[in-house]
Amino acid sequence: MFERIKRLDPERGAALHEAMQQFTPKLVVNQVRSGADADIGQHVAMAARNYFGLDVQCVGYLHYDDSVWRAVRKRRAFLMEYPVSTLAGSLRGIVSKLLTTA
Numbered sequence: 001m002f003e004r005i006k007r008l009d010p011e012r013g014a015a016l017h018e019a020m021q022q023f024t025p026k027l028v029v030n031q032v033r034s035g036a037d038a039d040i041g042q043h044v045a046m047a048a049r050n051y052f053g054l055d056v057q058c059v060g061y062l063h064y065d066d067s068v069w070r071a072v073r074k075r076r077a078f079l080m081e082y083p084v085s086t087l088a089g090s091l092r093g094i095v096s097k098l099l100t101t102a
Contacts, residue, residue, distance in 0.1 A: 025054065026101075028094055029061035037061070059101070060094040062087060 006013030025048075029041040041058030048056040065087040071078040079088055 020053065023054065025056050026098060027056050027058045029058070031064040032061045033064045057101075059097050060090070062090055062094070 005016060027041055027044060029038060029044075032038045032040075038061045041061055045056040045058050048054040063086070065085065067082045067085055067087065068078050071081040074081060079091070082088055
């Protein structure tokens with residue numbers, strides 16, 4: 001992909017390649033119900049690396065939790081309604097990880 005862009009416009013192609021080298025998106029898998037669901041993050045990261053040359057980092061996953069649905073039905077923020085739930089703790093852990101790797 002980069003080679004074609006570099007041929008069309010070498011300067012912009014080089015700038016795009018450099019920007020893509022510095023671009024490291026983070027991935028969180030949501031509503032995990034099984035170990036196979038949790039593995040999806042690593043599979044997506046591998047596909048992004050193989051097909052697009054992107055270094056995607058899977059920073060974690062969040063289990064499915066009915067309390068999210070209940071909070072939505074109440075029109076309340078999940079973390080305000082269920083601040084001590086397991087899911088809230090997992091979310092805080094992922095946010096902490098993101099903040100320390102930024």
